[in-house]
Amino acid sequence: xxxxxxxxxxxxxxxxxxxxxxxxxxxxxxxxxxxxxxxxxxxxxxxxxxxxxxxxxxxxxxxxxxxxxxxxxxxxxxxxxxxxxxxxxxxxxxxxxxxxxxxxxxxxxxxxxxxxxxxxxxxxxxxxxxxxxxxxxxxxxxxxxxxxxxxxxxxxxxxxxxxxxxxxxxxxxxxxxxxxxxxxxxxxxxxxxxxxxxxxxxxxxxxxxxxxxxxxxxxxxxxxxxxxxxxxxxxxxxxxxxxxxxxxxxxxxxxxxxxxxxxxxxxxxxxxxxxxxxxxxxxxxxxxxxxxxxxxxxxxxxxxxxxxxxxxxxxxxxxxxxxxxxxxxxxx
Numbered sequence: 001x002x003x004x005x006x007x008x009x010x011x012x013x014x015x016x017x018x019x020x021x022x023x024x025x026x027x028x029x030x031x032x033x034x035x036x037x038x039x040x041x042x043x044x045x046x047x048x049x050x051x052x053x054x055x056x057x058x059x060x061x062x063x064x065x066x067x068x069x070x071x072x073x074x075x076x077x078x079x080x081x082x083x084x085x086x087x088x089x090x091x092x093x094x095x096x097x098x099x100x101x102x103x104x105x106x107x108x109x110x111x112x113x114x115x116x117x118x119x120x121x122x123x124x125x126x127x128x129x130x131x132x133x134x135x136x137x138x139x140x141x142x143x144x145x146x147x148x149x150x151x152x153x154x155x156x157x158x159x160x161x162x163x164x165x166x167x168x169x170x171x172x173x174x175x176x177x178x179x180x181x182x183x184x185x186x187x188x189x190x191x192x193x194x195x196x197x198x199x200x201x202x203x204x205x206x207x208x209x210x211x212x213x214x215x216x217x218x219x220x221x222x223x224x225x226x227x228x229x230x231x232x233x234x235x236x237x238x239x240x241x242x243x244x245x246x247x248x249x250x251x252x253x254x255x256x257x258x259x260x261x262x263x264x265x266x267x268x269x270x271x272x273x274x275x276x277x278x279x280x281x282x283x284x285x286x287x288x289x290x291x292x293x294x295x296x297x298x299x300x301x302x303x304x305x306x307x308x309x310x311x312x313x314x315x316x317x318x319x320x321x322x323x324x325x326x327x328x329x330x331x332x
Contacts (some may be wrong), residue, residue, distance in 0.1 A: 106136020210319030
């Protein structure tokens with residue numbers, strides 16, 4: 001095996017780009033070859049009243065694990081079953097109401113085929129994802145989804161590269177078809193992913209993070225800046241809501257507004273808070289997603305801000321949401 005001391009950078013980049021190009025071309029070809037077998041597979045998986053068992057050996061085994069995980073996380077209970085371990089007790093999980101999805105590029109892997117043949121005794125429906133629709137595995141299954149890849153991306157045409165990618169994407173196609181046809185929603189996704197960033201971004205609401213009640217800084221429009229400073233400084237949120245006599249939001253005064261007025265006027269502290277406040281603050285409702293609030297703060301057309309006023313339907317302040325509260329919640 002060659003280990004050159006110096007390799008040209010352009011050559012390395014060319015190898016990487018060629019790999020992407022070859023695998024992309026393989027995926028295009030496989031996508032164009034989808035036939036009735038894919039439709040039958042989707043219908044069988046939709047009709048499954050129990051679990052989808054996914055199997056494969058070697059690189060196909062890793063692909064099978066990923067497909068099983070994707071199915072489970074999108075509303076189709078699934079389980080990876082090792083074709084060798086199955087023969088040593090793991091067959092105890094198999095039930096006739098299951099569907100077995102078997103993955104093998106050649107379709108001639110003895111362990112995978114043997115598992116399919118054994119599972120057929122339980123009356124399971126078996127689906128093959130294979131590059132050879134005439135293989136032994138294909139003949140052992142009820143449904144065949146061809147995954148034809150003429151050549152691997154490596155120059156020796158030996159390492160499972162394009163074929164593994166194609167099998168993975170075929171699994172993704174099945175997953176997407178199932179979640180689409182089942183009407184799987186963002187809320188459903190959040191239920192299955194409550195601890196990750198994705199789950200938090202789909203579940204966490206503004207009202208859960210905002211500073212409300214005694215923590216909410218509020219002053220009245222008739223107060224001076226001097227009278228308002230204890231509320232701004234004491235609540236330590238970088239600003240305060242300004243409300244009218246009816247308690248409705250009239251504006252917001254943040255630290256930057258205070259500094260600006262102090263620089264402009266010698267008597268700034270004795271001027272009305274309304275001269276320092278922003279009368280058109282950005283507001284949000286308590287039931288909206290915290291992730292949306294973060295985007296609103298970062299992508300505001302007039303420029304990014306660090307505070308949002310949380311109001312009710314009558315524009316009465318309910319709370320203040322600081323960007324640090326959103327970031328601490330782990331939404332980035």
